[in-house]
Every structure is written in structure tokens, then in C-alpha cells.
Amino acid sequence: MKRAVLLSIDEDLDEIRALLQTLEVVVDTVIVQKRENAHRKTYLGPGKVEEVRQDTELLDTDYIVVNGDLKPSQHHALEMLFQKECIDRVGVILRIFANNAHTKEAKNQVILATLRYELPFLREWIHKAKKGERPGFLSGGAYATEVYYEHARSQIKRIERDLDIHSKQREVRRALRRRRGYFLVSLAGYTNVGKSALLNALSGSRTTVDNRLFSTLSTTTRRLNESKRNILLTDTVGFISKLPPNLVNAFNSTLEEIFLADLILVVIDVSEPFDMVREKLRITLNILIPRLCGNKMLIVGNKIDKIPPASYRELQQSIKAIHPNSDVFLVSATDHIGLVELISAIEVSEGRSCTLVATLPMTDSALSLISALHDSTDIEETKTNNDVKLVLRCRMDEVQKLTGRIEAIGGVVVTTNEAPPGDGTARENGP
Numbered sequence: 001m002k003r004a005v006l007l008s009i010d011e012d013l014d015e016i017r018a019l020l021q022t023l024e025v026v027v028d029t030v031i032v033q034k035r036e037n038a039h040r041k042t043y044l045g046p047g048k049v050e051e052v053r054q055d056t057e058l059l060d061t062d063y064i065v066v067n068g069d070l071k072p073s074q075h076h077a078l079e080m081l082f083q084k085e086c087i088d089r090v091g092v093i094l095r096i097f098a099n100n101a102h103t104k105e106a107k108n109q110v111i112l113a114t115l116r117y118e119l120p121f122l123r124e125w126i127h128k129a130k131k132g133e134r135p136g137f138l139s140g141g142a143y144a145t146e147v148y149y150e151h152a153r154s155q156i157k158r159i160e161r162d163l164d165i166h167s168k169q170r171e172v173r174r175a176l177r178r179r180r181g182y183f184l185v186s187l188a189g190y191t192n193v194g195k196s197a198l199l200n201a202l203s204g205s206r207t208t209v210d211n212r213l214f215s216t217l218s219t220t221t222r223r224l225n226e227s228k229r230n231i232l233l234t235d236t237v238g239f240i241s242k243l244p245p246n247l248v249n250a251f252n253s254t255l256e257e258i259f260l261a262d263l264i265l266v267v268i269d270v271s272e273p274f275d276m277v278r279e280k281l282r283i284t285l286n287i288l289i290p291r292l293c294g295n296k297m298l299i300v301g302n303k304i305d306k307i308p309p310a311s312y313r314e315l316q317q318s319i320k321a322i323h324p325n326s327d328v329f330l331v332s333a334t335d336h337i338g339l340v341e342l343i344s345a346i347e348v349s350e351g352r353s354c355t356l357v358a359t360l361p362m363t364d365s366a367l368s369l370i371s372a373l374h375d376s377t378d379i380e381e382t383k384t385n386n387d388v389k390l391v392l393r394c395r396m397d398e399v400q401k402l403t404g405r406i407e408a409i410g411g412v413v414v415t416t417n418e419a420p421p422g423d424g425t426a427r428e429n430g431p
Contacts, residue, residue: 003028003060004087005052007044008067009035015241016067018192019092023099028059042081043074053081063087069242072124090117093240105166112159115152122149170256181377182230183350186258188288189267190280191238194302196220197333198267199235202343226343231350234261241283248287263349264288264297270315270330271306281322296349297326300342305332354399356392360411369409377402 002025006016011032020027031052033044042049043066063085064078070088078086087095094117097110126146177184187195200206203222224231234257248255258264266288268281281299288297299319304312312330319328329345331338360366366388373379378393394402403413 001026002062004063004065005029005031005059005061006065006067007052008032009038009044010067013067016065016089016092019089019096020065022096023092025063025065025092027065028061029055038068038074040071041074042077043068043070049078049081065092072120075121076124089242093243105163108159108162108166112156112163115156115159119149119152122152167256174260177232180230182232183263184232184234184261185224185263185265185346186234186236186261187265187267188236188258189238189284190269191240193238193267193269193280194333195235195238195267198265198300198302198331199233201331201333201336201339203233224343224346226340231346239284239287241279258288259291262296263346264292265346266297266299266326267302268299268319269303270301270319271303274315274318277301277319278322281319285323297323298342298345298349299323299326299328301328301330302333304330304337305335351395354394354396354416356390356394356399356402356416357414358390358392358406358411359414360388360390360406360409362387363409365409366411369405373402 002023004020004025004027006013006020006027006029008016008031011034013030013032017027029052031044031048033048035045039045044052061084064082064087066078066086066088068089070078070086075086075088094110094114097113101107101110126149174184187199189195199220199222202224204225205220205222221232221234224233236255236258266281266284268277268284270277272280301315301319307315316328316330320326327345329338329342331342333339360370362383362385370379370381370388370390373390373392377398380391382389390406392402399416403416406413
């Protein structure tokens with residue numbers, strides 16, 4: 001197990017500690033120097049850094065970890081001073097990503113993010129080497145650094161092409177699913193709020209659930225269980241605060257599954273202190289809202305099995321106040337509390353508010369049509385000796401098309417009605 005000294009100008013260390021724990025790095029020493037801004041050369045003040053160096057030079061420490069984002073010059077100065085590998089917050093996250101990337105696309109996304117992250121450091125090392133300084137700890141010397149820099153640039157172009165191909169393949173799959181009548185729902189939210197557990201609870205699947213940060217990097221799609229409708233759920237990579245744009249952009253092909261979905265379930269962990277719940281929801285909404293194009297959102301407060309039932313209503317109202325335009329549902333993915341209400345809200349959001357009643361003759365053409373309709377609509381059928389009575393629930397824009405198909409094989413549409421008021425309105429509710 002690796003060991004580290006942690007440097008910070010912020011007293012809030014919970015998240016960096018959780019990240020290092022996920023990476024299985026033990027923090028030997030924590031040094032916090034409260035400053036409004038990091039020192040431009042050494043992050044902490046030069047005197048404090050020298051003091052730390054003298055205190056830790058005999059410790060068996062593998063890394064110097066900085067709870068913040070390092071500039072290339074700061075990174076180089078700290079590595080030269082401590083003669084140990086220096087990692088900032090983004091570097092820690094990238095190592096976790098690398099450990100959790102299992103599909104080819106996820107691995108490519110992580111490599112792309114890592115290369116984009118490393119390029120400014122490499123340019124700094126090359127600059128130092130040309131001035132006659134050592135180009136960076138364990139960098140292999142000036143020549144090796146320049147070769148690696150050029151290799152990284154060409155690798156970035158290749159991976160961007162590969163990810164573009166993946167993106168186009170996803171687009172084709174989404175178009176095919178929509179042609180088949182599927183309603184696409186994505187689960188989004190901060191890392192480790194229980195998105196994968198909720199996916200399992202709603203779909204009856206058994207995807208990997210791990211109580212660690214960023215355990216999901218690639219998307220997983222499953223069909224909504226306990227529903228007759230064609231609704232697909234997709235689990236996506238979790239968010240975290242203060243990620244640089246380059247890192248977010250590397251995962252664009254995965255994030256498309258969120259922004260191009262018909263409905264987004266924004267999942268939050270309500271077992272945490274409410275200040276933390278509010279901050280993580282704010283971060284998530286700040287990432288989502290600028291890129292949404294009319295997508296509907298439902299906010300899902302997960303892990304209510306860990307809080308007293310008496311607090312449900314107040315909690316729900318407090319969450320609703322943060323984003324009044326979205327309905328709020330409280331659930332427990334592990335104990336299956338509140339899922340029936342959430343599934344109903346998802347079905348209402350799908351928009352099948354029309355009921356079409358028809359009678360078809362008992363013919364081969366009619367039976368073929370019924371079989372096809374089972375794949376794209378919510379359908380009930382009652383057979384007699386001479387005909388088949390159908391009750392179809394569909395969207396408003398599907399009525400004319402369905403009527404034409406039914407009449408083309410000799411059927412008769414008896415009635416077409418919209419669902420009663422209220423059936424199509426998601427409501428706030430507790431379990």
C-alpha cells in the first residue's frame with residue numbers, strides 16, 4: 001500500500017481523503033496552511049514547504065499529494081524539492097479512473113483525459129530542460145520527455161478519432177431504439193450517490209455496485225422492470241467538483257447519454273448532511289442545465305433507509321426549493337422503498353397519455369400487426385372467435401399513424417381519448 005504526505009490550503013479534506021482511500025493510498029501526514037490563494041511557485045509558502053521537506057525527508061513516503069490543481073511550474077518545483085512523485089487532485093482522480101476503466105471506450109477516455117492533463121507538465125519539463133534544469137522527477141531526462149510529448153500529441157488525435165466513431169455508433173443505437181418506440185432515461189449525479197444500485201433496483205439487473213468513488217466509468221443500459229412500456233435506463237459516470245473542462249470533455253461520448261436522453265433522473269445521497277446534499281446537487285445541476293435542450297428532470301433522493309421517516313417531508317421540500325422546476329422523489333435502492341411511485345412518474349414522463357380502443361378481424365395480418373405493436377406500444381388485447389379488441393396507450397403524435405395501420409388491415413378504431421387530468425402529472429411524494 002502506497003503512503004503520502006497531503007498538502008492543502010483548504011481545511012475541508014473529506015473529499016481528497018475519500019479519493020485517496022479509493023486509490024488505496026494511506027495519508028501519513030497532513031499539512032494545512034490557510035491561504036486565500038496558492039503560492040505561485042510552491043503552492044504552500046516557500047518557508048512552509050521547506051519545513052515540510054525537512055520533517056518528511058526520512059519518512060517512507062511514496063507521494064506528495066496536493067489538495068488542489070497544480071500549475072506546471074508548481075508541480076516541477078515540488079518534485080525537485082521533495083525528490084518524490086507529486087500528484088494534485090486531478091491526478092488522483094485520473095488514477096482512480098484508470099483503475100476502474102474496463103471497456104475499450106472507457107480506457108480510451110481515461111487515456112485521453114490523462115494525456116490532455118499531462119501536456120502542460122511536459123511542456124514545462126521541456127522548457128526547464130532547455131534551460132539546463134532537470135525536466136522533472138522520474139521523467140527520464142530531456143530527450144525522453146520531448147519524445148513522449150510528441151507521442152502524446154499523436155496519441156490524442158488517434159483516440160479522438162476512435163471516440164468520435166464510438167459517438168456515432170451510440171447515435172445510431174439511440175435512433176434505432178427510438179424507432180422501436182423506446183423511451184430513454186439516464187441516471188446522472190455526483191459520484192457514489194447510488195446510481196448503479198438504483199439502476200439494479202429499477203431494472204432487476206445485477207451490475208457491479210461498489211461503495212467507492214467513480215466505480216462506474218462506462219455506460220450500462222437496462223430495461224425498466226415492473227413496467228409494460230419500452231423504457232430503457234442508462235447508468236453514467238459520476239460528477240465531482242472542480243473538474244477542469246479538458247477532463248469533462250474527454251468523457252463527452254459518455255455524457256451524451258445524459259444530454260440526449262428523454263428523461264434524466266438526477267440522483268442525490270440524502271443520508272449526507274444537508275449542506276453537502278445541497279452543494280453536490282448544485283454542482284450536478286451546474287454541469288447539466290447549460291447543456292440540456294428541454295429535457296425533463298426528476299430529482300431522486302436515494303438512501304432514505306439511513307434517515308428517520310419523520311424527516312422525509314421536510315427534506316423533500318428543502319430539495320424542491322433548490323430546483324423548483326423538477327419533481328422530487330425519495331427512495332431507497334437497497335430496501336426498494338419508494339420505487340413504485342418513481343416508476344409511475346417515469347411512465348407518466350414518457351407521455352403515453354392517449355388511449356386508443358380498436359377492433360381487428362381475426363386474420364393473419366391483424367395478428368402480425370398485434371405482434372409488432374407489442375414491441376412499440378403499451379397494449380392489452382382480448383380475443384373472441386371472430387375478432388380482437390385492443391386497448392393501446394400511446395403518445396398523441398402516434399395516434400394518426402396507429403389509426404392508419406389498424407384501418408389498413410380492416411380494423412376499426414372505436415374511441416380515442418386522452419388520459420384523465422392528473423394521470424400525466426408527476427407529483428411530489430415520499431415513500
